[in-house]
Amino acid sequence: MIKRTIYIGNPSYLKLKQKQLVVQEPETKEIKGTVPIEDIALLMLDHYQITISNQLLIKLQGNNVAVISCDEHHLPFGMMLPMYGHSEYSERIKHQLAASEPLKKQLWKQTVEQKIENQKALLDLNNKVSEPLAEYKLNVKSGDSSNREGIAAQYYWKHLFENFSRERFGEEPNNLLNFGYAVLRSIVARALVSSGMLPVLGIFHRNKYNAYCLADDIMEPYRPFVDKLVYNYVVSNNYYELNKDTKAHILTIATQDVFIDGVVRPLFVAVTTTTSSLYKCFTGDLRQIKYPELD
Structure with a gap:
């Protein structure tokens, strides 16, 4: 349901x-x-x-x-959020805590690769030049030590919106993107708790002031789905104000269809597929996180 x-x-x-x-x-x-x-x-x-x-x-x-x-x-x-959301909470936290640095670096590499792939797909959908992103994805190293994510983001934002700079407190449509990302972050944090993991323990993000480091990691490949929703809204309506109607539209991100693990699922369900696969990577049952593909 x-x-x-x-x-x-x-x-x-x-x-x-x-x-x-x-x-x-x-x-x-x-x-x-x-x-x-x-x-x-x-x-x-x-x-x-x-x-x-x-x-x-x-x-x-x-x-x-x-x-x-x-x-x-x-x-x-x-x-x-509830303090725990899984019957095997203690056991699952042990596996999360025991994850090695090489494993976390590989998982972050997978995360960055899929984020860049989804960014490329969104540019392709809107007939924007995307070829450099394919090269950036191929050059992602373990732990993204060469920061392909940041380099790809610079190209992506420059070409998705005209004369646009992605900044937290920047000009429109940053306000719409910020709202969408905050909703997405909440969805991911909820799924992590439901899968028996601590959102605070990231695989890449480690800011001591951030209580949702892991949520910020896992949401990365999902961000382009928010971008797609905002882009289509802005292009169709030429409207940037963050009012109740705009929020209602952006909140539909939870029910947007995404392709994951060979099937189409609502994003809300897909995130749970991702967090469940992350836990299996921690236990050694899987080697690849299951992320959505934007098409």
Whole structure:
């Protein structure tokens, strides 16, 4: 079953009733809607006047729902996940901790290669020159010691959008990309917890201030799917404002079809396939992470 992404952007009181998320208007007490907890994957709270009951929070955590809160700029700021999401949690963490540096370098090489491949595919889809990316992919070394990822990114962004520089606080459509990546990061972090791993222990990212290093690693080959969604939206609408309608469109990233492991799956499901394969790489049962292919 495809899980749902729920966005709350108005003053609301959220509570639990009969295993349902109930959305209530604070002043009139009118019920605006209900959603079964088991159907939710991600809950985004984007208003300062949202009140949520602790009983509901506990139920959401028990069902491995990622709860995201947004800041004054209406961008994802914080995320709440359960402390563990798998019955073999202790055993799985042991394998994650025991992963050798050579293994992690090989896994990062695979990750960068697939990211570049997906970037190339998106350029091809939009009739952009992509040949240099094929060369960059062929020259990725263990651990990406020659930084092919960064070099490929410079070329990719220069040719995907006109006169565009990819910066966290840069000009539009950086705002749309930032929002999409934050949602994607939440989806990946949730899947890692569900697969019994710690999102903080990365295979490449090691920033001591980053609580989601592994999520930032594993989401890399998925980023071009966000880029595709944003690019198509901008080209079709010539619109860059990050409002409720734009957010609703970008939040559909969870249900976008992707090709992975020989079949087409919603991205939300595909991420779980990726995280499950990552754990098998840690145990030695697999040598290759299963990543999506953009087409």
